[in-house]
Amino acid sequence: MQHHISAGFLSGMASSVLLQPLDLLKTRSQQNESANLVQAFKSLSSVKEAWRGTLPSVIRTSCGAGLYFGTLNAFRTYRANRSSSAGTFRTSALPKLGVWDNILTGASARALVGFIMMPITVVKVRYESSLYNYSSVFSAFKDIVNSPLGWKGLFAGYGATLSRDAPYAGLxxxxxxxxKSFVQTEHFSPPVANAIAAVTASVLATTATAPFDTVKTRVQVANTHLSYVDAWKQVTSTGWRSLFNGLNLRLFRKAISAGISWCIYEEIIRYNMKRSQQLN
Structure with a gap:
């Protein structure tokens, strides 16, 4: 399991550093009723500011990815050992599961890890937002804890996050x-096949869960308690298309992130398994 955690950690770190500007622009394009992508670009005072929030993003993504891949592997291995329909892939060392096993293991792992990493997620979103002029990540953390919500503020939007992340991970x-079943041909090397599969899955799952991402951001940037229902009403007050604010950025970011992280993760696992077999 430690190989899956370390592989996830490294893949998450690589994708978070490279793609932080897209995450920041997405947050700012969703933060209030009048926000949009053009205003998000204009809010950047310098190129350096595009990487604002990189530290909490790296912590959240690398640690979160390590925990997620480790937990996911444990869940998938458990189901594979108890399922007669489980199989294997030519390009992957991971087990091939049935439809419901994939959905349930993905959603369960994401729900658990999402709760553990929630405080870092909230600090990251607030620090990225241009609604607050935080001088440091610690000042964002301190302000949240000292707000009317207190320590509960660090878990603001967990319900909205869960409504996005669990379905996304399952899908x-x-x-x-x-x-991966469609790219199991001799025309693709394992890294390319896995990257193609990751990008395809990410684009489809991201589009399906986009409204929940917008509502989640609105809940987390609010300085006072904002319920999931009220946030939904607030977003849709300017039209249902507002639920898809930032989708283009999220699609681009998630697709590239998935391609990078899953390709790196799969290759590290394949390498470690081959090395273990050689040593044995």
């Missing part, structure tokens, strides 16, 4: 396995 695992 992603199902679509990822399905996509």
């Amino acid at each position: 992603y695992m199902f679509l990822y396995d399905l996509s």
Whole structure:
């Protein structure tokens, strides 16, 4: 399991540093009713500011990815050992599961890890937002804790986050396995095949869960308690299309992130398994 955690950690770190500007622009394009992508670009005072929030992003993504991949592997291995329909892939060392096993293991792993990493996620979103002029990540953390919500503020939007992440992870695992089945040909090397499958699964799952991402951001940037229902009403008050604010950025970021992280993760696992077999 330690190989899956370390592989996830490294893949998450690589993707978070490279793609932080897209994450920041997405947050700012969703933060209030009048926000949009053009205003998000204009809010940047320098190129350096595009990487604002990189530290909490790296901590959240690398640690979160390590925990997620480790937990996901444990869940998938458990189901594979108890399922007669489980199989293997030519390009992957991971087990091939059925539709419901993929959905349930992906959603369960994401729900658990999402709760553990929630405080870092909230600090990251608030620090990225241009609604607050925080001088440091610690000042963002301190302000949240000292707000009327207190320590509960660090878990603001968990319900909204769960409504996005659990369905996304479940759909992603199902679509990822399905996509890998279509690229199991001699025309693709394992890294390319896995990257194609990851990008395809990410695009479809991201589009399906986009409204929940917008509502989640609105809840987390609010300085006072904002319920999930009220946030939904606030977003849709300017039209249902507002639920898809930032989708283009999120699609681009998630697709590239999935391609990078899953390709790196799969290759590290394949390498470690081959090395273990050689040593044995």
